[in-house]
Amino acid sequence: MSMTTVPTDTAITRLLEQFRAGTPAALARAVSIVENHRPGFEQILAAQHALVGRARRIGLTGPPGAGKSTLTTRLARIYREQGLRVGIVAVDPTSPFTGGALLGDRIRMEDIALDPGVFIRSMATRGSLGGLATATREVCDVLDGFGMDVILIETVGVGQSELDVARAADSTLVVLVPESGDSIQTLKAGVMEIADVFTVNKADRPGADRLRHDIELMLGLRAGSGKPLRRREGANVPADTSAETAGTWVPPVLQTVAAENQGITQIIEALDRHFRHLEQSGELRLRRRMRLREQVMEIVEQQIRQRLWRDGATLAWLDAQLDRLEDGSLVPFTVADMLRAQSGSLLTGAHYTPVTP
Amino acid sequence: MSMTTVPTDTAITRLLEQFRAGTPAALARAVSIVENHRPGFEQILAAQHALVGRARRIGLTGPPGAGKSTLTTRLARIYREQGLRVGIVAVDPTSPFTGGALLGDRIRMEDIALDPGVFIRSMATRGSLGGLATATREVCDVLDGFGMDVILIETVGVGQSELDVARAADSTLVVLVPESGDSIQTLKAGVMEIADVFTVNKADRPGADRLRHDIELMLGLRAGSGKPLRRREGANVPADTSAETAGTWVPPVLQTVAAENQGITQIIEALDRHFRHLEQSGELRLRRRMRLREQVMEIVEQQIRQRLWRDGATLAWLDAQLDRLEDGSLVPFTVADMLRAQSGSLLTGAHYTPVTP
Numbered sequence: 001m002s003m004t005t006v007p008t009d010t011a012i013t014r015l016l017e018q019f020r021a022g023t024p025a026a027l028a029r030a031v032s033i034v035e036n037h038r039p040g041f042e043q044i045l046a047a048q049h050a051l052v053g054r055a056r057r058i059g060l061t062g063p064p065g066a067g068k069s070t071l072t073t074r075l076a077r078i079y080r081e082q083g084l085r086v087g088i089v090a091v092d093p094t095s096p097f098t099g100g101a102l103l104g105d106r107i108r109m110e111d112i113a114l115d116p117g118v119f120i121r122s123m124a125t126r127g128s129l130g131g132l133a134t135a136t137r138e139v140c141d142v143l144d145g146f147g148m149d150v151i152l153i154e155t156v157g158v159g160q161s162e163l164d165v166a167r168a169a170d171s172t173l174v175v176l177v178p179e180s181g182d183s184i185q186t187l188k189a190g191v192m193e194i195a196d197v198f199t200v201n202k203a204d205r206p207g208a209d210r211l212r213h214d215i216e217l218m219l220g221l222r223a224g225s226g227k228p229l230r231r232r233e234g235a236n237v238p239a240d241t242s243a244e245t246a247g248t249w250v251p252p253v254l255q256t257v258a259a260e261n262q263g264i265t266q267i268i269e270a271l272d273r274h275f276r277h278l279e280q281s282g283e284l285r286l287r288r289r290m291r292l293r294e295q296v297m298e299i300v301e302q303q304i305r306q307r308l309w310r311d312g313a314t315l316a317w318l319d320a321q322l323d324r325l326e327d328g329s330l331v332p333f334t335v336a337d338m339l340r341a342q343s344g345s346l347l348t349g350a351h352y353t354p355v356t357p
Numbered sequence: 358m359s360m361t362t363v364p365t366d367t368a369i370t371r372l373l374e375q376f377r378a379g380t381p382a383a384l385a386r387a388v389s390i391v392e393n394h395r396p397g398f399e400q401i402l403a404a405q406h407a408l409v410g411r412a413r414r415i416g417l418t419g420p421p422g423a424g425k426s427t428l429t430t431r432l433a434r435i436y437r438e439q440g441l442r443v444g445i446v447a448v449d450p451t452s453p454f455t456g457g458a459l460l461g462d463r464i465r466m467e468d469i470a471l472d473p474g475v476f477i478r479s480m481a482t483r484g485s486l487g488g489l490a491t492a493t494r495e496v497c498d499v500l501d502g503f504g505m506d507v508i509l510i511e512t513v514g515v516g517q518s519e520l521d522v523a524r525a526a527d528s529t530l531v532v533l534v535p536e537s538g539d540s541i542q543t544l545k546a547g548v549m550e551i552a553d554v555f556t557v558n559k560a561d562r563p564g565a566d567r568l569r570h571d572i573e574l575m576l577g578l579r580a581g582s583g584k585p586l587r588r589r590e591g592a593n594v595p596a597d598t599s600a601e602t603a604g605t606w607v608p609p610v611l612q613t614v615a616a617e618n619q620g621i622t623q624i625i626e627a628l629d630r631h632f633r634h635l636e637q638s639g640e641l642r643l644r645r646r647m648r649l650r651e652q653v654m655e656i657v658e659q660q661i662r663q664r665l666w667r668d669g670a671t672l673a674w675l676d677a678q679l680d681r682l683e684d685g686s687l688v689p690f691t692v693a694d695m696l697r698a699q700s701g702s703l704l705t706g707a708h709y710t711p712v713t714p
Binding site: 042045046049050285288289292293295296297299300301303304305308309318319321322325326328331332333334335336337339340341343344347348349350351352354 | 642675
């Protein structure tokens with residue numbers, strides 16, 4: 001009784017076989033299907049589910065022009081030298097007015113893209129049936145399931161998105177530049193809350209020490225207040241797991257010149273220390289459980305949207321109410337109630353069908 | 358059986374009485390309740406429903422620094438001189454890294470904020486229970502119901518948001534500046550599709566004529582191709598109303614120096630012409646019917662999110678599945694199906710209760 005038209009179970013089963021065999025082309029196809037929620041995406045994600053959790057997920061965010069792509073490339077090279085396989089997810093929730101610049105960044109990254117141990121995927125704004133944060137987490141799951149050891153999630157700092165995307169990461173590196181602002185006051189609260197490591201990039205420019213000092217001051221003041229230092233945005237911690245939270249982490253503030261390859265190993269070390277902290281404090285498990293929880297909630301919402309708004313009868317019924325909505329004899333809230341009341345089986349019916357392995 | 362805890366019917370009823378009497382404080386309170394979806398917001402919106410549709414809604418979008426706030430202020434002044442009441446909704450889906458600059462814009466706008474015939478509301482990023490586009494349309498409905506004649510919706514061009522927000526407007530003015538990009542190629546398709554009028558602002562700077570020429574060329578090429586010139590993004594036109602679409606509109610490309618008050622009356626004239634075109638072609642009614650349709654869909658989704666994710670028993674059940682999700686014995690898609698299957702009455706139950714007038 002699935003609503004999803006899986007092209008053929010066999011096609012997805014074969015893709016998953018090639019995927020498990022480590023075929024790069026199968027990874028690229030699987031990522032495309034998942035990213036765009038094409039038929040079979042649920043089966044691909046479900047097949048990864050038990051494998052997910054091996055990769056370290058590192059988010060990089062910061063204002064446009066902070067050098068995030070260069071830094072991502074530098075980090076990827078070091079992880080490759082360590083023999084690790086690297087996935088890069090570049091999230092571009094960018095303005096339609098500034099599309100050009102970011103394309104340039106992508107092109108600069110292409111020299112590491114030739115390395116077979118690196119997989120790069122650029123993701124742009126999503127349609128209404130799924131959010132960018134969801135898509136990012138799902139693509140990370142596919143890369144994780146494929147066997148990537150480190151996943152770098154780069155997102156440009158515009159809007160709510162970078163906060164959402166940070167929730168897909170285990171550790172978040174916030175990249176600032178001396179010219180980011182005259183004052184640290186321009187950093188809204190959200191950024192302080194998601195940052196696990198700060199770096200002042202382009203630190204050979206004037207103002208780098210001042211910015212580092214300002215960030216440290218802000219962090220120090222918060223640490224000295226006796227309150228828990230930071231709480232992840234949107235963290236609705238289930239009561240039965242809150243006892244696992246232990247220890248505090250004061251985000252280190254580093255300086256880098258990514259273009260000159262300066263300070264990169266310090267970033268790697270700080271991220272390693274943060275990851276050990278996450279493991280030892282139990283917060284890693286907590287964050288990953290929270291991700292699972294959010295994942296189910298997002299899937300429920302997506303299933304409902306898909307089942308309602310791709311149903312011809314529901315849409316035809318809605319269109320038939322437009323005259324009465326237009327003349328004011330019905331209000332939208334009443335129509336919404338009516339629509340839900342008559343959609344019982346659409347709302348509750350089974351949606352997901354596993355493929356036969 | 359409403360899930361919404363309305364503080365008291367009486368409080369909302371009294372607020373609506375003051376609102377109908379034209380009390381500015383009641384407008385401000387109503388907007389705040391609606392913007393934040395506080396208890397009673399549905400009753401306030403429902404009370405506006407039959408009144409909505411009198412105001413002209415004009416969207417302004419463009420890259421940061423294009424001078425949108427100045428232009429908005431200039432347009433508002435002229436509409437005030439025409440004796441019209443003006444609502445301004447400034448949508449800031451901005452980066453946490455660049456909060457400072459926009460605050461400055463808001464302050465510059467404050468001289469017209471002292472005019473009792475002007476109501477200004479700044480809106481920032483919304484939480485997960487409702488999107489920014491929805492909130493914008495809802496706030497516009499309140500301003501419309503209050504009796505504003507013109508509503509200016511200003512949104513900074515970052516991400517998908519400005520395309521969403523444009524759907525809340527009848528006419529969209531796209532504001533560019535000579536330095537927007539070396540070439541019109543940087544304008545992604547979405548911008549061309551939402552623009553009803555273009556202006557090259559800061560037109561006293563070098564490159565203004567070139568930019569204007571490039572935009573006109575692009576529009577002309579598209580017009581000459583024989584294909585329908587433009588189709589509003591996300592326009593799922595119901596089959597029974599598509600016959601109403603008639604005529605084409607070629608967006609004029611104007612030049613302004615908003616800071617020097619140059620070219621503003623030409624913008625007003627172009628927007629007036631576009632509005633007449635919308636009325637005469639039947640597209641105004643079509644756009645507004647599409648907004649009603651989208652509104653119901655958004656309300657359905659919001660009701661479902663609220664009813665599921667604020668239900669203690671549902672969340673407790675979900676938390677109880679985390680162990681099996683974590684050990685891989687259950688996949689999120691199955692848990693989502695289970696959750697929906699057992700939530701029948703939550704999903705279909707009545708949500709909205711009208712207040713007794």
